[in-house]
Amino acid sequence: MDSYRAFAAIYDDWASHMTEDVPFYVERARDAEGTVVELAVGNGRVAIPVAQAIGRPMLGVDSSPAMLAQAREQAAEAGVELDLREQDMRDFTLEEPAALVYCPFRAMLHLPTWQDKRKVFERVAAALQPGGRFVWESFVFNPHRAAESDGQWAVQAGIRHRIDHVPADNRVDITLESGASVSLWWATRSEWEGLVDVAGLEVEALYGDFDRSPFTVDSREFVWVARKPA
Numbered sequence: 001m002d003s004y005r006a007f008a009a010i011y012d013d014w015a016s017h018m019t020e021d022v023p024f025y026v027e028r029a030r031d032a033e034g035t036v037v038e039l040a041v042g043n044g045r046v047a048i049p050v051a052q053a054i055g056r057p058m059l060g061v062d063s064s065p066a067m068l069a070q071a072r073e074q075a076a077e078a079g080v081e082l083d084l085r086e087q088d089m090r091d092f093t094l095e096e097p098a099a100l101v102y103c104p105f106r107a108m109l110h111l112p113t114w115q116d117k118r119k120v121f122e123r124v125a126a127a128l129q130p131g132g133r134f135v136w137e138s139f140v141f142n143p144h145r146a147a148e149s150d151g152q153w154a155v156q157a158g159i160r161h162r163i164d165h166v167p168a169d170n171r172v173d174i175t176l177e178s179g180a181s182v183s184l185w186w187a188t189r190s191e192w193e194g195l196v197d198v199a200g201l202e203v204e205a206l207y208g209d210f211d212r213s214p215f216t217v218d219s220r221e222f223v224w225v226a227r228k229p230a
């Protein structure tokens, strides 16, 4: 079943506010000497400008056929070559070691359990070349903002959706008017650090935003850069 089908239809509008991450990932990819991979590549929102910037094909993995169909279409329109693979990122493998694996727009949070996230970290660590990097981003759970939004309908780029928090499952459900929903399972700083640790990676940087400002107690985002030891 394609759990992202309903979001694929509205994804360009849904993600239209998210622009500041693209130059950040483009810069990371420009620095990467070797294969570049985007996990949960979606419709290519980030991968297409990244592939354009590095001037060579890159690999995108996603479990949603509907999102991948859009990525294929938009890459063709942009004249960009993407190697797109329909795959659950928990099963991600590569034939040749990668210099950079990245996972934008909170997509790691679609993995329900810590063990699911661990599988991805271990797969990424196995796929990276020594000195290669894993970069991902997530929101910092804020109980005050959660209390304000819980059970409320909101509008994002004209799309009405309801937000429901399930603290016992560290989960946020986003439901569209059609009834279709996706869930995000947020993680704490120490959980992310634990994932880096068990996978044998090292935290190279933790930013509080895509402008590379330092992470502080007031930060709303985790922007992580982990490195496989050389």
Ligand SMILES: C[S@@+](CC[C@H](N)C(=O)[O-])C[C@H]1O[C@@H](n2cnc3c(N)ncnc32)[C@H](O)[C@@H]1O
Pocket (backbone or CB within 6 Å): 004, 015, 039, 040, 041, 042, 043, 044, 045, 046, 061, 062, 063, 064, 067, 087, 088, 089, 090, 103, 104, 105, 106, 107, 110, 111
């Ligand atoms: C918020 S979108 C991000 C898409 C794109 N990376 C971007 O930044 O615009 C989340 C994506 O994660 C994908 N996804 C969710 N769970 C996945 C999994 N277990 N394996 C691979 N992709 C997954 C969805 O299909 C969707 O395309």
